[in-house]
Amino acid sequence: MKITIELLSDICIGSGESYNSVIDTDVTYDDYGLPYIPAKRIKGCIREAGLELKDFGLIKATEFEEIFGREGDQSSAFSLSNAYLSNYEETCKALDSCGWEDLKSPQNVLNQYTYTRTSTAVDLETGVADKNTLRTIRVIEKGLKFEAECNWKREVSNKDVLKQAVSLVKHIGISRTRGLGLVRLALEEEKIDQCETKCSRIMFTKDKLGEKNKIKYTIHLNSAVICKSPQGNQAVTQDYISGSKILGLIAEGLKDKYQEFMNCENEVIVSNAYVMNDGKRCVPARISLQKEKDQSYDENGNLKLKDMILLKSADEIRGKQMTPANIPYIDETGTKVEVTTQISYHHQRPADKSVGKATGTDGSSFYQLASISRNQDFCGYIYADKKQAEMIMDVMESLNEVRIGYGRSSEFGAVDLKLESVEPVSVKSETFKDAVITLASDVILYNEMGMLTTDIRVLEQVLRNVTGAADLVLRNPFLRFETIGGYNVTWRRRKPVFSALGKGSTFLIHSDIGFDIGKLDGSFIGERISEGYGEILGEKIFDSLDVTVRKRELSKEEPEMAEKNSEMAKPEQVQINSDILARLLQNEFAGRMENAIREIWEEKKKKYKDSLDGLNAGIAKLRAIFKAVNSYEEMQEQVEGIEKNEKNSLCKDLIGFVNPCEVAETITEEMKESYTSEFENQWSEEETFRQAYLFYLAELKYFVKELLNSKKEEKKK
Numbered sequence: 138m139k140i141t142i143e144l145l146s147d148i149c150i151g152s153g154e155s156y157n158s159v160i161d162t163d164v165t166y167d168d169y170g171l172p173y174i175p176a177k178r179i180k181g182c183i184r185e186a187g188l189e190l191k192d193f194g195l196i197k198a199t200e201f202e203e204i205f206g207r208e209g210d211q212s213s214a215f216s217l218s219n220a221y222l223s224n225y226e227e228t229c230k231a232l233d234s235c236g237w238e239d240l241k242s243p244q245n246v247l248n249q250y251t252y253t254r255t256s257t258a259v260d261l262e263t264g265v266a267d268k269n270t271l272r273t274i275r276v277i278e279k280g281l282k283f284e285a286e287c288n289w290k291r292e293v294s295n296k297d298v299l300k301q302a303v304s305l306v307k308h309i310g311i312s313r314t315r316g317l318g319l320v321r322l323a324l325e326e327e328k329i330d331q332c333e334t335k336c337s338r339i340m341f342t343k344d345k346l347g348e349k350n351k352i353k354y355t356i357h358l359n360s361a362v363i364c365k366s367p368q369g370n371q372a373v374t375q376d377y378i379s380g381s382k383i384l385g386l387i388a389e390g391l392k393d394k395y396q397e398f399m400n401c402e403n404e405v406i407v408s409n410a411y412v413m414n415d416g417k418r419c420v421p422a423r424i425s426l427q428k429e430k431d432q433s434y435d436e437n438g439n440l441k442l443k444d445m446i447l448l449k450s451a452d453e454i455r456g457k458q459m460t461p462a463n464i465p466y467i468d469e470t471g472t473k474v475e476v477t478t479q480i481s482y483h484h485q486r487p488a489d490k491s492v493g494k495a496t497g498t499d500g501s502s503f504y505q506l507a508s509i510s511r512n513q514d515f516c517g518y519i520y521a522d523k524k525q526a527e528m529i530m531d532v533m534e535s536l537n538e539v540r541i542g543y544g545r546s547s548e549f550g551a552v553d554l555k556l557e558s559v560e561p562v563s564v565k566s567e568t569f570k571d572a573v574i575t576l577a578s579d580v581i582l583y584n585e586m587g588m589l590t591t592d593i594r595v596l597e598q599v600l601r602n603v604t605g606a607a608d609l610v611l612r613n614p615f616l617r618f619e620t621i622g623g624y625n626v627t628w629r630r631r632k633p634v635f636s637a638l639g640k641g642s643t644f645l646i647h648s649d650i651g652f653d654i655g656k657l658d659g660s661f662i663g664e665r666i667s668e669g670y671g672e673i674l675g676e677k678i679f680d681s682l683d684v685t686v687r688k689r690e691l692s693k694e695e696p697e698m699a700e701k702n703s704e705m706a707k708p709e710q711v712q713i714n715s716d717i718l719a720r721l722l723q724n725e726f727a728g729r730m731e732n733a734i735r736e737i738w739e740e741k742k743k744k745y746k747d748s749l750d751g752l753n754a755g756i757a758k759l760r761a762i763f764k765a766v767n768s769y770e771e772m773q774e775q776v777e778g779i780e781k782n783e784k785n786s787l788c789k790d791l792i793g794f795v796n797p798c799e800v801a802e803t804i805t806e807e808m809k810e811s812y813t814s815e816f817e818n819q820w821s822e823e824e825t826f827r828q829a830y831l832f833y834l835a836e837l838k839y840f841v842k843e844l845l846n847s848k849k850e851e852k853k854k
Contacts, residue, residue, distance in 0.1 A: 139325050140303060142174060142220050142283040146319035147254075147276040148310045150174050153482025153505075160253060162274040162311070167221075168512075169232050170246030172277045174220040176548035177483060178309060179285060180213075183322075186305035187298065196298050204298050206546075214293045216538065216546045218360060220285035222250075224716075231715035237812065240721050249720045251275050276317060287324065288538045290546065300324045338533045339556045343526075349403065349562040350526045352519040354383065356410050356541075360551040361479060361508035363543040374507040376465065376476035378515050380407035380578075380669020381623075382541045386554075390532030399667075403522045406661055409578050409669040410517035412476050414468045414689060418516035420577050420674065422464035422473075423643040425615040426684060430458040438688040440473075446573065446613050446643055447682040464686060472687045477510040508542075508549060517669070520562060530556065564655040569677060571647050572654055574600070577672040579619050580638040581664040589635045591618055596638065599662050604652035614644040637670070645678065713815050722812060723819050729804045731832050734795055738836050741794050746844070753845075755787040756837045763834060769797050769826045791837065797829035798822065 206213040258270035303324040310318040364375040425446035487499035495501040540550040597611040617639035623632040657675035779785040
């Protein structure tokens with residue numbers, strides 16, 4: 138299903154942000170600059186319409202709760218995505234194909250769909266505008282159409298209730314009582330073949346499974362995903378997708394078979410999904426990495442760090458002030474990788490729906506949600522025996538839409554989840570006496586008294602048990618501590634809150650008798666390993682504490698290859714294959730025309746700086762003529778008919794400086810050379826004249842105003 142939204146008037150879907158001190162209330166738009174309507178706004182309006190149906194007795198309270206859920210107790214029966222322009226995918230592809238960043242800047246794109254409005258507060262007694270009340274808002278132009286995907290999460294008895302509620306929504310956004318936000322909504326059924334979608338999630342067949350399997354899964358974020366911090370702070374999001382979310386998705390699909398799934402001989406393990414770089418999973422960087430204070434990347438994009446866990450003598454850093462490098466994730470090539478997050482602003486209206494805004498009372502509030510930004514890729518692993526793996530594959534084949542995280546019924550959490558590959562679980566046996574251990578995820582430990590602890594001696598004993606090395610000792614610990622908590626949706630209860638050893642923590646281990654590093658590297662220790670906790674990495678100790686980290690955006694290939702890629706990335710001529718590119722090119726044409734006219738007048742106005750007499754009257758006459766004519770030729774005829782010789786001569790000179798057709802022809806040739814030979818001015822001759830002279834006469838008007846102001850200043854002196 139999909140919900141179509143037609144704008145019957147201009148609309149402002151406030152983002153909660155301003156733009157560059159010019160716009161006080163901005164609209165929501167994506168990285169391309171394309172406006173969209175957040176799903177939470179749409180769903181809130183539909184829910185209000187559903188409440189009206191219930192209050193008027195048109196539907197039962199049970200029907201309302203079945204469709205729209207019950208606050209704090211039951212989720213809604215349907216999920217909704219953001220509403221994007223009806224030709225959104227084609228527009229994005231066209232913008233991606235355009236290599237000219239200045240042409241397709243987000244603000245340029247946004248200006249093709251929006252404009253600004255100003256308003257002020259008026260004193261009711263005097264009728265005069267109050268001081269400091271001028272406000273500018275950006276609005277999306279009427280006539281545009283948006284589409285939002287709508288999917289049922291569970292079957293309900295009366296689906297027509299949703300259709301009725303959707304059709305009742307007439308206004309969305311701010312200033313609904315002041316002419317903005319009039320819309321027409323409709324719920325449309327779509328026939329979609331789900332077979333291809335289901336099968337495409339699994340990239341291998343069951344005959345590839347062994348007795349013990351390591352399944353690689355990837356997640357592409359189609360929308361922002363909220364991974365709340367364990368403390369429950371909604372203004373902070375984790376920068377990874379925890380294994381518990383994937384395990385929960387599997388459990389939801391298995392339903393009654395989940396107990397059988399977990400009671401298999403081997404415990405299923407779902408690792409956390411960390412951000413990917415060049416198709417490979419990154420891991421948390423060691424917190425022992427430090428840099429010199431105020432140190433930055435060199436010209437090659439490299440950053441020289443010190444791994445303090447390998448520091449043998451203070452002489453190695455004598456005279457240097459070291460600070461944490463704060464590297465979030467790193468790939469196998471030493472490239473620093475960060476996860477992009479975002480903040481979105483929302484409000485909850487009061488229980489009294491006649492109040493159209495949040496007041497901070499009666500249950501209403503403003504709040505913000507932190508989330509992982511869309512269009513990022515994450516990767517993790519599932520460790521399962523053959524039976525468990527087959528059950529997981531069956532679940533994946535049965536899924537239609539996949540949503541994870543908080544707020545997944547609207548706006549957030551839409552992802553593409555795939556099982557990419559499978560390989561047998563193998564352990565490479567190699568005996569070491571010394572190694573570096575890094576916690577790739579948070580580790581939960583219990584002491585011998587059955588109490589949760591972060592004591593490193595307990596961790597040391599766990600490692601002895603895993604390796605069988607009774608003399609193993611832990612040295613040089615660099616530890617981070619995390620608060621673990623959460624919420625159990627099934628039981629509707631908060632989980633216990635406690636501290637754990639955080640990912641990125643690192644330390645050395647030593648054993649005189651030696652230990653098998655294969656039993657540690659990539660293994661899981663501690664509690665709740667099925668949810669992604671307890672992953673550890675082991676590697677040999679390097680001789681030097683020097684570590685080089687690279688910027689992600691720089692090419693990791695040889696310099697000559699990087700130079701070649703740079704040349705290939707140079708923009709080519711734009712092909713006008715969509716409406717948005719044609720509009721952007723015409724917008725660029727308009728900007729160049731204004732610049733050309735400004736340059737012409739800058740050169741010609743010098744002769745008028747000392748001759749203000751008659752200039753103001755002449756320009757006023759041209760402005761009056763402009764309102765009455767439709768072409769440059771008509772304007773010339775009208776000027777010829779001016780009786781006074783001085784004014785006639787002045788007006789002839791002024792309009793002779795700017796011939797719209799000549800200016801347009803020159804700019805068209807420039808545009809063809811700069812962008813594409815396909816470009817043609819889309820304005821008619823009349824429109825070209827009007828656009829050119831609107832700007833030209835405004836320039837003349839401001840010139841006279843400047844002269845008058847300068848004369849006044851001279852008289853004061």
